[in-house]
Amino acid sequence: MRKELKQHIENFEFDITSEKFEKILIDQDDLKKELKGITDQWERFKRGISIGVYTLDQVKSSMKRDFLNLFDKVDFDNIRTYIPVQRNEKPNISSTYTTKDNIRENSEFVFVGFWKRVLIKIVDSMIALAFLPLINTILIFSLNKRTIVPIILSSFLFIIIQIFLVTKYGGTIGKLLLRVRIINSNGEYLNVEKAILRDLPYIFISGLSIIPYYMVLNGINDQLEISSYKQIVFLLSIHASSFYKYYYLINLFVIVDVLTVAFNKKKRAIHDFIAGSFVVTRDSLPAKENQ
Secondary structure, rough: OOOHHHHHHOOOHHHHHHHHHHHHHOHHHHHHHHHHHHHHHHHHHHHHOOOOOHHHHHHHHHHHHHHHHHHHHHHHHHOOOOOOOOOOOOOOOOOOOOOOOOOOOOOOOOOOOOOHHHHHHHHHHHHHHHHHHHHHHHHHHHHHOOOOOHHHHHHHHHHHHHHHHHHHHHOHHHHHHEEEEEOOOOOOOOHHHHHHHHHHHHHHHHHHOOOOHHHHHHHOOOOOOOHHHHHHHHHHHHHHHHOOOOHHHHHHHHHHHHHHHOOOOOOOHHHHHHHHHHHHHHOOOOOOOOO
């Protein structure tokens, strides 16, 4: 009996464990109260309540520890009755947890809709405009030095900053200002791998946007000195016109990506589906992440 019960605990068979404890704690009132507290907590976990940002492994370890503590307090030598309970299947709690593409249906997360996502894009774009003089300086420097390397490095730096903000703080500056966060299916901020995966379409677009400047470098003579962004725009219209004929395809993807938010229950864009991410209000996060 003792060995069988402990084995159920070690196997994380908490529903069966609860039933067996109820049978052996008939005349041990104090331990029955403790058992009720543990089983109530387990039921809340299964329904997706009070999970917070804990992972499935963390929840199971916590429940196992509580049941083992109770097990150690049981006076097995003076148990009055013990009625064997037929072994059931392991409790299926996967529905209250998630795959990478499915967040808890009964969670209290508030998903951010289409128009607020558009507003966030506008805010992020306005912030990017503040760096326009620096970007222009880099472009002019690169073209005058006849090298594409500074443009590549600056694009790479922007991507690193973006990924850092998403993994460390849960979003871009626009999202942070508008009290929005990017999370995974467990309510946690994305790790580096998922953040890169989420931005992969835009990293690809960023890489494509370097091509026109490479075309300009191949088309201008060595004596030309560039001093303004207007010159750069003029050179792009001459040397990279063939590229911009197909640029509408990139814009089309961006439009479709944003519009996708309006047509699914959890307000996810295409890049959210790719990374298994969700965009939610900060206030709907558990206290630990609501910072």
